[in-house]
Amino acid sequence: MRLAVIAGDGIGPEVVAEGLKVLREVAPDVETTPYDLGALRWQRTGELLPDTVLDELRQHDAILLGAIGDPSVPPGILERGLLLRLRFELDHHVNLRPARLFDGVRSPLADPGPIDMLCVREGTEGPYVGNGGVLRKDTPHEVATEVSLNTAFGVERVVRYAFERALTRPRRHLTLIHKTNVLTHAGSLWSRTVEEVASEFPEVTVAYQHVDAAAMFFITDPGRYDVIVTDNLFGDIVTDVAAAVTGGIGLAASGNLDVSGTNPSMFEPVHGSAPDIAGQGTADPTATVLSVGLLLEHLGRTDQAKKVNAAVAFDLSTREPQATVRTTEVGDRLAALASG
Amino acid sequence: MRLAVIAGDGIGPEVVAEGLKVLREVAPDVETTPYDLGALRWQRTGELLPDTVLDELRQHDAILLGAIGDPSVPPGILERGLLLRLRFELDHHVNLRPARLFDGVRSPLADPGPIDMLCVREGTEGPYVGNGGVLRKDTPHEVATEVSLNTAFGVERVVRYAFERALTRPRRHLTLIHKTNVLTHAGSLWSRTVEEVASEFPEVTVAYQHVDAAAMFFITDPGRYDVIVTDNLFGDIVTDVAAAVTGGIGLAASGNLDVSGTNPSMFEPVHGSAPDIAGQGTADPTATVLSVGLLLEHLGRTDQAKKVNAAVAFDLSTREPQATVRTTEVGDRLAALASG
Numbered sequence: 001m002r003l004a005v006i007a008g009d010g011i012g013p014e015v016v017a018e019g020l021k022v023l024r025e026v027a028p029d030v031e032t033t034p035y036d037l038g039a040l041r042w043q044r045t046g047e048l049l050p051d052t053v054l055d056e057l058r059q060h061d062a063i064l065l066g067a068i069g070d071p072s073v074p075p076g077i078l079e080r081g082l083l084l085r086l087r088f089e090l091d092h093h094v095n096l097r098p099a100r101l102f103d104g105v106r107s108p109l110a111d112p113g114p115i116d117m118l119c120v121r122e123g124t125e126g127p128y129v130g131n132g133g134v135l136r137k138d139t140p141h142e143v144a145t146e147v148s149l150n151t152a153f154g155v156e157r158v159v160r161y162a163f164e165r166a167l168t169r170p171r172r173h174l175t176l177i178h179k180t181n182v183l184t185h186a187g188s189l190w191s192r193t194v195e196e197v198a199s200e201f202p203e204v205t206v207a208y209q210h211v212d213a214a215a216m217f218f219i220t221d222p223g224r225y226d227v228i229v230t231d232n233l234f235g236d237i238v239t240d241v242a243a244a245v246t247g248g249i250g251l252a253a254s255g256n257l258d259v260s261g262t263n264p265s266m267f268e269p270v271h272g273s274a275p276d277i278a279g280q281g282t283a284d285p286t287a288t289v290l291s292v293g294l295l296l297e298h299l300g301r302t303d304q305a306k307k308v309n310a311a312v313a314f315d316l317s318t319r320e321p322q323a324t325v326r327t328t329e330v331g332d333r334l335a336a337l338a339s340g
Numbered sequence: 341m342r343l344a345v346i347a348g349d350g351i352g353p354e355v356v357a358e359g360l361k362v363l364r365e366v367a368p369d370v371e372t373t374p375y376d377l378g379a380l381r382w383q384r385t386g387e388l389l390p391d392t393v394l395d396e397l398r399q400h401d402a403i404l405l406g407a408i409g410d411p412s413v414p415p416g417i418l419e420r421g422l423l424l425r426l427r428f429e430l431d432h433h434v435n436l437r438p439a440r441l442f443d444g445v446r447s448p449l450a451d452p453g454p455i456d457m458l459c460v461r462e463g464t465e466g467p468y469v470g471n472g473g474v475l476r477k478d479t480p481h482e483v484a485t486e487v488s489l490n491t492a493f494g495v496e497r498v499v500r501y502a503f504e505r506a507l508t509r510p511r512r513h514l515t516l517i518h519k520t521n522v523l524t525h526a527g528s529l530w531s532r533t534v535e536e537v538a539s540e541f542p543e544v545t546v547a548y549q550h551v552d553a554a555a556m557f558f559i560t561d562p563g564r565y566d567v568i569v570t571d572n573l574f575g576d577i578v579t580d581v582a583a584a585v586t587g588g589i590g591l592a593a594s595g596n597l598d599v600s601g602t603n604p605s606m607f608e609p610v611h612g613s614a615p616d617i618a619g620q621g622t623a624d625p626t627a628t629v630l631s632v633g634l635l636l637e638h639l640g641r642t643d644q645a646k647k648v649n650a651a652v653a654f655d656l657s658t659r660e661p662q663a664t665v666r667t668t669e670v671g672d673r674l675a676a677l678a679s680g
């Protein structure tokens with residue numbers, strides 16, 4: 001397995017080191033190539049993602065990414081020029097984000113009940129396309145636009161993927177989240193697509209919710225969700241709500257998938273670079289380790305993925321509540337458990 | 341006080357009846373004109389909001405609205421043609437949504453702490469402008485767009501209003517919520533505007549959060565927020581999260597304000613028409629009564645507003661937890677308390 005590693009900024013290198021520790025334990029054949037991308041490189045050289053690097057990345061089976069972002073860099077530069085550029089160039093149309101409340105993990109909810117959802121967020125369209133502009137900047141007559149682009153091609157493939165995932169799960173339930181009553185054009189495309197694809201999956205039950213209502217039900221009744229499919233921006237927001245109710249961003253894993261297999265998929269914790277705690281050795285690497293689990297699953301290494309996930313589940317069930325995390329200790333424990 | 345009343349659909353008429361009951365108790369001079377708008381009128385006549393009705397509405401001091409929406413009507417028709425049309429035609433640029441955890445109210449959070457935030461949602465711009473389209477509908481090459489429009493004029497007035505509100509509150513803190521790292525054009529306009537207006541309000545401290553992070557902090561640390569300012573769509577979502585953590589949509593009030601006073605402002609509970617419980621007399625009218633409180637405050641009837649709010653606060657502190665709501669009983673109690 002040839003793995004490209006982008007450790008990135010802030011706590012990125014710390015959590016990636018632990019993710020690799022666990023990965024090497026279950027998949028000793030992994031060959032890693034580190035790529036120096038992120039805030040430091042941009043500050044040193046002005047480079048974000050040189051085309052030659054992108055070409056090299058394409059030669060790998062998968063990418064593991066830590067975190068991108070630094071407060072010293074103006075908003076959007078690293079996100080649009082590096083992180084989103086990777087997702088778009090590598091056609092990561094499925095942004096896969098499971099949210100499961102593990103045994104032993106404290107939810108901020110008083111009565112969470114069992115939570116086990118799989119959010120399928122579209123990754124290459126919607127309001128994320130960068131298709132906006134500005135007129136008369138810095139005048140009282142300034143107008144700024146952002147365009148959400150949605151195509152039948154782009155919506156259909158992610159909806160189809162969500163149905164396929166729903167079919168493999170015990171509850172076989174899919175919820176579309178959108179705002180069809182206001183964003184009527186995009187909403188209609190999403191609704192019609194779900195309806196059409198649904199006819200090919202008669203075993204899967206389908207529900208729809210407006211994004212505002214869903215954000216509320218994620219808090220008052222998260223157990224009702226199984227698989228979720230939604231657009232890029234709504235998915236960004238609701239997966240953070242899902243992460244919050246399942247114990248926080250320290251546990252939220254994600255995969256950016258090119259389902260066609262043409263390009264390597266990229267796996268990253270949902271959390272950011274957390275500059276406030278960088279370098280202190282207190283970042284929780286669990287989300288990165290769970291992202292490694294998604295990576296192994298994606299590459300068809302099901303047994304190795306199971307080992308990683310079981311290690312995390314066991315460790316979480318025995319962690320001291322509120323204990324301070326030591327990044328390397330968590331990694332050591334998870335690596336030992338995964339190897340055993 | 342000349343009040344236009346749009347009871348609307350579903351539970352709208354039930355909760356509005358109780359809102360008026362309380363209003364008449366504290367403001368006996370109120371003269372109400374009912375307007376028959378909503379799903380039934382549309383089904384009967386095809387009319388949503390005739391221009392003559394809009395003209396008549398303009399002659400009032402304020403509007404009280406129950407709820408608009410019915411599952412038998414295709415998504416968007418009533419929302420775009422009636423509810424949003426009212427907000428846009430009457431220039432309701434401030435959508436004001438307080439979220440306070442009242443004593444005696446059970447939050448779904450295990451440890452909510454005190455919550456008292458005031459969300460100032462922009463109401464006439466952003467992705468709500470209806471400025472999208474569709475190309476090659478119902479073909480594999482369909483493209484659907486939604487355009488978010490943001491103007492210096494529109495952003496500045498709502499940001500200014502938010503600062504003014506922050507200045508009157510003990511904590512004097514304002515948080516801008518946006519997604520400046522992805523929606524860079526609109527995000528830049530919002531950030532620069534907050535920065536500029538902030539210089540006129542040196543007493544107010546300012547914070548910024550991405551909408552995804554904010555949705556999470558609303559759950560893990562809601563007490564950190566005081567006044568929030570955000571765009572139309574983000575405001576739609578985060579105010580439902582805020583409502584959820586402060587005890588649910590049954591308590592969430594809102595005002596759609598034309599701060600200039602040119603047009604009547606409109607007050608409505610945040611909840612929808614809830615067709616599943618309509619006609620059963622079990623809808624909680626408290627959000628409507630709190631919206632009446634906002635209405636009175638907006639019209640400068642501070643003492644009357646205080647009576648309404650104090651009645652709600654007292655009633656909530658003494659309600660049986662989990663007791664089934666009887667709509668008219670709650671209204672009777674609140675009316676009696678407000679008059680006393």
Ligand SMILES: CC(C)[C@H](C(=O)O)[C@@H](O)C(=O)O
Nearest residue numbers: 079083084236270521522552
């Ligand atoms: C950093 C940012 C561009 C990114 C996004 O909005 O997708 C992040 O919030 C995420 O969810 O992975």
Ligand SMILES: CC(C)[C@H](C(=O)O)[C@@H](O)C(=O)O
Nearest residue numbers: 181182212419423424576610
């Ligand atoms: C019904 C809908 C158009 C409306 C909105 O999105 O603004 C509602 O969700 C609200 O928050 O008042």
